[in-house]
Amino acid sequence: MSPLPRIRSFLSALFRRRQLERDMEAEWRAHLEAHVEVLVNAGMSRVDAMRRARMDFGDPLRWKEQAFEVRGVEWVNDLGADVRHGVRQMRRAPVFTAAVLVTLAAGIGLNTAVFSVIDAVLVRSLSYPDPERVLWITTIERDQEVVNAVDFLAWKEQATSFDGLVAFDLANHAIYTADNVVQSRVAWVSEDFWTVSDARPMLGRLPLGREDAVLLSYPFFVSAFRADPEVAGRAVRINGRQVTIAGVLPPDFRPQLTKPFASSGLPEKAIDVYRTFTVPPPTKAPNGATVTWLVSVIGKLKAGVSVERARADLEAIRRRTKAANPMPLPSTLRMMPLKERIVGDATRPLIVLLAAAGFVFLIACANVAHLFLVRASARRSEVAIRASIGAGRWRLARQFFIESGLIAAAGAVAGLVVARWSLATRPAFGGCDALRTAGPGRRPGRWSRLSLHLPEPARHRAA
Amino acid sequence: MATTTELLQGTLDLLILKAVSLRPEHGYGILLRIQQISRDALQIQQGSLYPALYRLEHQGVIESDWGESENKRRAKFYRLTTAGRRRLRDETAYWKRFSEAIGLVLAAAPEDV
Numbered sequence: 422m423s424p425l426p427r428i429r430s431f432l433s434a435l436f437r438r439r440q441l442e443r444d445m446e447a448e449w450r451a452h453l454e455a456h457v458e459v460l461v462n463a464g465m466s467r468v469d470a471m472r473r474a475r476m477d478f479g480d481p482l483r484w485k486e487q488a489f490e491v492r493g494v495e496w497v498n499d500l501g502a503d504v505r506h507g508v509r510q511m512r513r514a515p516v517f518t519a520a521v522l523v524t525l526a527a528g529i530g531l532n533t534a535v536f537s538v539i540d541a542v543l544v545r546s547l548s549y550p551d552p553e554r555v556l557w558i559t560t561i562e563r564d565q566e567v568v569n570a571v572d573f574l575a576w577k578e579q580a581t582s583f584d585g586l587v588a589f590d591l592a593n594h595a596i597y598t599a600d601n602v603v604q605s606r607v608a609w610v611s612e613d614f615w616t617v618s619d620a621r622p623m624l625g626r627l628p629l630g631r632e633d634a635v636l637l638s639y640p641f642f643v644s645a646f647r648a649d650p651e652v653a654g655r656a657v658r659i660n661g662r663q664v665t666i667a668g669v670l671p672p673d674f675r676p677q678l679t680k681p682f683a684s685s686g687l688p689e690k691a692i693d694v695y696r697t698f699t700v701p702p703p704t705k706a707p708n709g710a711t712v713t714w715l716v717s718v719i720g721k722l723k724a725g726v727s728v729e730r731a732r733a734d735l736e737a738i739r740r741r742t743k744a745a746n747p748m749p750l751p752s753t754l755r756m757m758p759l760k761e762r763i764v765g766d767a768t769r770p771l772i773v774l775l776a777a778a779g780f781v782f783l784i785a786c787a788n789v790a791h792l793f794l795v796r797a798s799a800r801r802s803e804v805a806i807r808a809s810i811g812a813g814r815w816r817l818a819r820q821f822f823i824e825s826g827l828i829a830a831a832g833a834v835a836g837l838v839v840a841r842w843s844l845a846t847r848p849a850f851g852g853c854d855a856l857r858t859a860g861p862g863r864r865p866g867r868w869s870r871l872s873l874h875l876p877e878p879a880r881h882r883a884a
Numbered sequence: 885m886a887t888t889t890e891l892l893q894g895t896l897d898l899l900i901l902k903a904v905s906l907r908p909e910h911g912y913g914i915l916l917r918i919q920q921i922s923r924d925a926l927q928i929q930q931g932s933l934y935p936a937l938y939r940l941e942h943q944g945v946i947e948s949d950w951g952e953s954e955n956k957r958r959a960k961f962y963r964l965t966t967a968g969r970r971r972l973r974d975e976t977a978y979w980k981r982f983s984e985a986i987g988l989v990l991a992a993a994p995e996d997v
Contacts (some may be wrong), residue, residue, distance in 0.1 A: 425944070426942070426943070426944025426947075426965075426967075427942060427943065427944060430941065430942045430944075431942075444960070445934075447958070447960075448910075448911060448934075448959070448960045449911075449934070451910065451912070451953070451957050451958060451959045451960075452910070452911050452912045452930075452959075454957065455910075455912040455913075455953065455955070455957065455959075456912060458955065459916075477930050478930050478931070479929075479930055479931030480931070481934070484931075484934045484935050484938075487935040487938065488934070488935070488938040491935070491938050491939045491942050492938075492942050
């Protein structure tokens with residue numbers, strides 16, 4: 422039999438109870454009147470007939486109950502009564518309720534906050550298309566994780582395993598607009614960046630080839646340019662140079678670039694401006710030293726190319742470059758998925774934190790259970806009375822279940838509030854970056870965009 | 885009241901289904917119809933009629949609508965649904981088999997055994 426009529430009648434019994442009751446009463450009135458008429462026609466006096474009809478009819482109150490029982494809505498009404506009773510109980514014991522709520526809020530809030538951080542850092546992937554193909558590439562060992570521009574240029578020219586190789590760098594610059602000066606975080610990015618990050622400006626266009634132009638991030642566009650749509654095509658001055666604003670990137674454009682090193686003096690900050698970066702070839706200093714740029718590099722593998730093959734590809738090119746242009750610094754090539762580089766050493770502290778939060782939650786649960794036990798023994802007389810006036814075991818159990826369910830729900834809501842609040846104050850709480858710099862195993866490297874720290878010219882003299 | 889027959893458990897539903905299958909009836913009409921057809925042998929307790937009607941309606945085998953009775957009163961008329969017709973057919977067949985079997989048993993004489 423199709424369940425549809427049952428569901429319909431269940432719902433109408435639930436939501437149109439008054440209407441159904443009125444219908445029943447009208448139906449019974451009509452029934453009684455018809456019955457009286459039949460009796461009167463058979464020769465009974467009207468008064469007798471009415472009394473007789475009522476007697477025959479029985480007790481319609483019972484039928485009403487049965488009508489709703491049949492439709493299966495009685496338990497819903499009982500549930501409502503239990504919930505009301507539960508709320509009354511909570512109000513009657515404010516200290517108990519508050520203690521439970523605070524404990525639950527702390528436990529749930531802490532867990533939610535920690536898990537939110539873990540979700541953001543570990544679970545969610547990079548905001549690049551095909552994130553698994555985006556690699557972090559470095560060559561210079563000892564304290565620095567960068568790539569010599571000589572290598573980068575050679576790779577860019579000869580490597581066959583990459584869809585794109587991006588050299589980038591982060592810096593703070595003052596930007597002079599027509600009427601204002603704004604400090605901004607600038608990401609210098611070489612031209613492949615636009616394809617690797619799949620940038621699509623919401624206003625204006627991408628820089629053409631190696632054109633010296635900037636793209637604004639959406640928040641910076643709003644804060645520094647008051648979201649003026651005319652901004653694309655205008656010129657601003659950065660570092661004393663006139664640069665065209667090519668366009669504005671959409672709000673959801675947030676490609677991760679690796680964080681600046683602690684020793685670079687740059688704090689973690691959102692990027693305001695992307696500027697095209699043309700990696701210059703090495704030059705000779707007047708004293709004969711080779712002056713070369715050190716850049717950060719990310720590369721996007723061609724589809725189907727393994728990391729191993731890409732490594733062999735880059736290694737081979739490096740050998741040739743070295744032969745033609747020996748570099749004095751010993752270096753090894755390292756490649757790892759960009760995601761690993763960004764979250765890498767935050768993983769362990771985060772997992773430890775999660776475990777700790779889990780234990781705190783366990784303790785909170787134990788506390789709450791204990792409080793409920795104490796309360797249950799205080800309420801024994803109430804239970805005894807209710808049982809003696811006919812409440813069944815199931816009914817009593819359900820009552821307690823609903824009471825604890827109500828408190829748990831309230832605790833969960835309070836926990837969410839706590840979680841939100843602690844996430845809003847995350848800098849103090851410590852996101853992944855604080856963990857990273859505090860974490861073991863990474864020595865902060867000496868790092869600057871332009872590598873001029875070559876103390877012994879002889880070491881760097883090109884052969 | 886003439887000699888009436890106590891209803892067997894479960895037969896009330898069948899009688900109601902049969903009564904409303906002849907033509908849509910209101911509650912009191914169903915009582916009268918059953919009395920009339922059974923030549924007053926079956927009298928439905930009024931107290932058990934409405935709970936049975938509500939149960940059947942909930943099961944979706946009958947449905948109801950407000951209409952006007954023969955003496956110009958507003959009344960709720962019950963009629964069979966498609967599911968109800970199927971149910972009536974099945975239960976009728978069952979009842980026939982059942983009563984035949986009972987009849988056979990009761991008609992048995994010592995020499996038959």
